[in-house]
Amino acid sequence: MIRDYFNSLADVLSARSKSASFSGHRPDTGTNREELLIEILNKHLPDRLRAIGGGKVLNLQGDLSRQIDVIVKNDLFPKFAEHDKSCVIAESVAGVIGVRSYLDKLGLEESIENVASVPGFSDKTLSMTNSSLVRVDLQAQFLAKWPFRAVFAYDSIDPDTIYKHALAYYQAHSSRVREFPDMIVVNKGICIRYLRDGGVLQDGTKLPANYLQPLLLKDTTQGYPIAGMITTLNDYVPWMHYMKFNFSPYIDSAYA
Numbered sequence: 001m002i003r004d005y006f007n008s009l010a011d012v013l014s015a016r017s018k019s020a021s022f023s024g025h026r027p028d029t030g031t032n033r034e035e036l037l038i039e040i041l042n043k044h045l046p047d048r049l050r051a052i053g054g055g056k057v058l059n060l061q062g063d064l065s066r067q068i069d070v071i072v073k074n075d076l077f078p079k080f081a082e083h084d085k086s087c088v089i090a091e092s093v094a095g096v097i098g099v100r101s102y103l104d105k106l107g108l109e110e111s112i113e114n115v116a117s118v119p120g121f122s123d124k125t126l127s128m129t130n131s132s133l134v135r136v137d138l139q140a141q142f143l144a145k146w147p148f149r150a151v152f153a154y155d156s157i158d159p160d161t162i163y164k165h166a167l168a169y170y171q172a173h174s175s176r177v178r179e180f181p182d183m184i185v186v187n188k189g190i191c192i193r194y195l196r197d198g199g200v201l202q203d204g205t206k207l208p209a210n211y212l213q214p215l216l217l218k219d220t221t222q223g224y225p226i227a228g229m230i231t232t233l234n235d236y237v238p239w240m241h242y243m244k245f246n247f248s249p250y251i252d253s254a255y256a
Helices: 002-020 031-042 105-116 132-145 159-172 174-179 224-234 237-242 248-254
Strands: 049-058 068-074 087-089 093-100 126-128 148-153 183-186 190-195 211-216 243-245
Touching (some): 002 031, 002 224, 031 049, 031 068, 031 093, 031 224, 049 093, 068 105, 093 105, 093 224, 105 148, 105 159, 105 174, 126 132, 148 224, 159 174, 159 183, 159 190, 183 224, 237 243
Parallel strands (some): 049 087, 093 148
Antiparallel strands (some): 049 068, 068 093, 126 243, 183 190
């Protein structure tokens, strides 16, 4: 039943993307394609997380990301909601998603670089628990996993070719793979997961660390990427219990 539910969400995205397009073309490159995914996410994310229309991510050092299509943010930091396309503080970001109407080699590489551009945060603004010994350990674990990064497309060139392009790009930039998407999805086409720590398949096959795993989506698995994104983002929420935020350094630097 749960599998059928998430599979139906892929059908919903596909159908609504077609109805949102003009004269049979793919969804508009503006907000249409983003809002479809945002609506699905916000119907399923925990209350402490919310997907919003894109903007740029800013950190204390003044580093600014490229334009991000969808940002999933926590509820711990102040909001800057005066403008439709605003800056989001790095500490409030749980995930970022690049959204494409149609994914080809150029679009894939641009989307990878967009989500990779999200800057890190400072120990002055975010720490984990009050124990310095535990904080260092938790902070390292947190930084190794978050923010979640993904690319989502409604359609693409041949899925096998998308995988080959992604694999070539990750291999050519192996020193930067931590910044690259944890998941690349073509709705009802393919899901590519970056397994930083490796993994084990259902048949017992062990996958090595830094493995790029492709899954060609069939009728029975087409909802897996949506379920995977929601599940992964849900895993962010327990980390919020350990977070200690301090916004004052931003104010101090702004008025120094």
